[in-house]
Amino acid sequence: MSDAIILRYENGRVPRYTSYPTAPHFDAATGERDYRQWLARLVLDRPVSLYLHVPFCRDLCWYCGCHTKATHRDRPIVDYMADLRREIALVAGLLPGRARVAHVHWGGGTPSLIPAADLAETVALLRDRFDFAPDAEMAAEFDPRLVTPAVARAWAAAGANRASLGVQTFDLEVQEAINRVQPFEIVAAAVDSLRNAGIDRINLDLVYGLPHQTVEGCRRTVTESLRLQPDRLATFGYAHLPQRLRHQRLIDAEALPGSAERLRQWRAISEGLTAAGYVAIGLDHFARSDDPLALEQAGGRLRRNFQGYTDDDGAALLAFGASAIGALPEGYVQNVPALAAYASAVREGRTPTVRGKRLSSEDRLRRAVIERLMCDLQVDLATVDGIDAYAPDCNPWMLAVDRDLLRRLVGDGVAVIDGTRIEVVEAFRPLVRTVASAFDTYLDPAQALHAVAV
Ligand SMILES: C[S@@+](CC[C@H](N)C(=O)[O-])C[C@H]1O[C@@H](n2cnc3c(N)ncnc32)[C@H](O)[C@@H]1O
Numbered sequence: 546m547s548d549a550i551i552l553r554y555e556n557g558r559v560p561r562y563t564s565y566p567t568a569p570h571f572d573a574a575t576g577e578r579d580y581r582q583w584l585a586r587l588v589l590d591r592p593v594s595l596y597l598h599v600p601f602c603r604d605l606c607w608y609c610g611c612h613t614k615a616t617h618r619d620r621p622i623v624d625y626m627a628d629l630r631r632e633i634a635l636v637a638g639l640l641p642g643r644a645r646v647a648h649v650h651w652g653g654g655t656p657s658l659i660p661a662a663d664l665a666e667t668v669a670l671l672r673d674r675f676d677f678a679p680d681a682e683m684a685a686e687f688d689p690r691l692v693t694p695a696v697a698r699a700w701a702a703a704g705a706n707r708a709s710l711g712v713q714t715f716d717l718e719v720q721e722a723i724n725r726v727q728p729f730e731i732v733a734a735a736v737d738s739l740r741n742a743g744i745d746r747i748n749l750d751l752v753y754g755l756p757h758q759t760v761e762g763c764r765r766t767v768t769e770s771l772r773l774q775p776d777r778l779a780t781f782g783y784a785h786l787p788q789r790l791r792h793q794r795l796i797d798a799e800a801l802p803g804s805a806e807r808l809r810q811w812r813a814i815s816e817g818l819t820a821a822g823y824v825a826i827g828l829d830h831f832a833r834s835d836d837p838l839a840l841e842q843a844g845g846r847l848r849r850n851f852q853g854y855t856d857d858d859g860a861a862l863l864a865f866g867a868s869a870i871g872a873l874p875e876g877y878v879q880n881v882p883a884l885a886a887y888a889s890a891v892r893e894g895r896t897p898t899v900r901g902k903r904l905s906s907e908d909r910l911r912r913a914v915i916e917r918l919m920c921d922l923q924v925d926l927a928t929v930d931g932i933d934a935y936a937p938d939c940n941p942w943m944l945a946v947d948r949d950l951l952r953r954l955v956g957d958g959v960a961v962i963d964g965t966r967i968e969v970v971e972a973f974r975p976l977v978r979t980v981a982s983a984f985d986t987y988l989d990p991a992q993a994l995h996a997v998a999v
């Protein structure tokens with residue numbers, strides 16, 4: 546019954562709300578001047594978080610939607626790392642003092658391609674410019690095909706203590722159809738190398754909706770993934786946007802599962818993981834019940850940022866590297882994606898900021914509502930800063946931008962509104978973004994920049 550209703554909304558294209566407003570609504574009027582001011586004004590009484598983007602891979606997987614580039618040589622990566630260090634030194638120098646750091650995330654692309662000496666030099670610079678908390682988390686994304694014992698040891702020596710590995714699927718036919726062949730043994734060997742080196746917090750990424758993928762294949766992938774005993778898993782619906790991403794045109798669109806089949810695949814993964822004791826986190830993550838994500842969710846403190854769900858409660862996210870997006874109390878800033886432009890900016894002592902979004906008080910309020918919905922599947926407006934809970938019209942209807950959508954969702958039993966509270970019914974978890982979108986002032990339903998809802 547719930548599936549038929551979910552599929553009714555499947556054509557709605559909605560953002561994943563890793564920020565609000567979302568990146569397509571950033572503007573070019575926000576740039577370096579704003580970023581310099583925002584950095585100078587940052588209050589450093591709470592730790593900040595760091596994100597470092599490494600936009601290189603050895604080969605492109607055809608499904609990939611990340612900002613990255615294939616290279617078989619180390620030279621471009623070495624040059625890029627020197628530029629990344631320039632940006633780190635520049636930005637650290639613009640802060641009003643030494644910032645404490647509790648979370649570092651290396652994303653990509655494939656950060657595990659960074660040559661060991663460059664990694665060590667970059668982490669030494671970070672430790673020189675920032676005060677790392679003794680229990681600071683350092684996470685990095687790894688391509689399992691490229692994790693050797695030496696790579697794992699280099700990352701452990703650099704301080705990494707969490708690894709995120711792209712599994713996607715263990716189905717060989719699907720792996721071939723997406724140009725990413727990696728048998729179970731390769732992934733298991735990568736996990737062993739990481740654990741032996743002391744990196745024992747393991748996340749796995751799974752994808753459904755890939756060409757030739759089946760429900761049975763998803764069940765097998767879950768069974769195999771569980772053998773690796775990950776702490777967390779993230780499950781993403783394949784976003785097919787060949788108009789924007791040329792390499793996705795290599796994917797046989799005829800072999801892509803339809804929406805009803807995608808939903809069955811999502812259910813197979815979700816049921817397999819929850820039956821094994823994992824707790825569903827927000828839209829698309831799963832964690833062991835003793836994992837910080839599960840504990841933060843139970844306490845209503847889960848957060849959402851560009852990396853997905855997190856227990857990171859930093860005062861700001863300082864982002865380094867081409868295309869990286871940072872979040873400061875005043876708003877968001879994004880670096881230029883093109884590598885040449887990124888390099889010239891930092892070599893000239895300029896921050897490579899090209900777009901961003903200064904937050905209005907209404908943006909902040911809507912951001913808080915959307916973040917709570919995405920994390921907890923519910924929000925009580927009376928608990929949101931900036932909302933007057935005593936106003937006679939304080940209820941989700943008053944705040945909604947698309948009231949027709951909200952009315953339909955409530956009519957279909959997807960969401961329940963009770964006074965100042967709105968809750969997404971558990972059976973409709975895949976529609977949490979659709980519910981959140983009813984409160985988004987920027988969303989133009991006519992534009993198809995985002996992936997489908999399910
Ligand atoms: C930067 S990659 C992971 C690190 C490493 N490069 C790897 O592939 O193993 C981040 C994750 O995004 C997900 N992803 C990439 N492209 C996607 C797409 N088009 N649709 C849905 N998920 C996607 C995959 O699960 C992938 O593991």
Ligand code: SF4
Nearest residue numbers: 602605606609611654
């Ligand atoms: S999935 Fe990972 S390895 Fe494959 S192209 Fe994307 S970032 Fe690179």
